Amino acid sequence: MDPILEIKNVSLQFGGVKALEDVSYHINRGEIFSLIGPNGAGKTSMLNCISGLYHPTSGSILYNGQEIINMKPYNRTALGIARAFQNIALFAHMSVLDNLKLGRHSLMNSGPLSGGLYVGKAAREEIEHRKxxxxxIEFLELQDIRHIPVGTLPYGLQKRVEVGRALALSPDLILLDEPMAGMNNAEKDIMSHFILEMHEVMDITVVLIEHDLGVVMNLSDHIAVLDFGRRIGFGTPAEIQENPDVIKAYIGEETVI
Structure with a gap:
């Protein structure tokens, strides 16, 4: 398989606290990859290292074979990496449409003239970005709420818009940090459908952090398991379910999936 992302011996330390310790794994192009573990295991810290919000203390992160560990977050976005956050980071007073447009405009090369007017190359670029x-909007079925302020929407729809803002960047690799947190079962089913469609229809490689093990096992091609900042498991869902270290540290001795 062709890896799109390679994590090699990544460590992250804050003073005397080791958030990640010598973590290695790879993510194959076109798969759904899940990162799981107990609270505080280092999952979000790992996504922060991949997206550029954190700079690892040591190690290497290769995207399509290119070292990105010293690259700024906006440069990683330009390469095709997008991120949806665990805590919704939308502009509550702005509409769904404007939140998505704002995310997309980070890719614009031609800035607007004063007054928000676009001409020439900028106008053509604006049309393409709006497309x-x-x-x-069509993919995530947001047509009916496109002009509604995000802050007035139910939580499940806000999470969908958060994912949509990342999708608006047309990524090859999307990092989803607990996109189903706080959702009921029906909302989880809808989000699971969209994640599968990203993978199968849009050909996006998905990295997923999720605590619902049923969702993880059903969606994932491969899984890495973290505990206290260290990797304790890596493999297919079937291999993870049979890993004694994972069962002891995370799934639980008596749990049967």
Whole structure:
């Protein structure tokens, strides 16, 4: 398989606290990859290292074979890496459409003239970006709420818009940090459907942090398991379910999946 992302011996330390310790794994192009573990295991810290919000203390992160560990977050976005956050980071007073457009505009090369007017190359670029935003709205079935302020929407729809803002960047690799947190079962089913469609229809490689093990086992091609910042398991869902270290540290001795 062709790896899109390679994590090699990554460590992250804050003073005397080791958030990640010598973690290695790889993610194959076109798969759904899940990162699981107990609270405080280092999962979000790992996504922060991949997206560029944190700089690892040591190690290497290769994206399509290119070292990105010293690259700024916006440069990683330009390469095709997008991130949806665990805690919703939308502009509550702005509409769904404007939140998606704002995310997409980070890719614009031609800035607007004063007054928000676009001409020439900037106008053509604006049309293309708006087309991509409309595709995301259609994909996530947001047509009926496109002009509604995000802050007035139910939590499940806000999470969908958060994912949509990442999708608006047309990523090759999308990092989803607990996109189903706080959702009921029906909302989880809808989000699971969208994740599968990202993978199968849009050909996006998905990295998923999720605490619902049923969702993880059903969606994932491969899984890495962290505990106290160290990798204790890596493999297919079947291999993870049979890993004694994972069962002891996370799944539980008496749990049967």
């Amino acid at each position: 991509k935003v409309e595709e995301v």
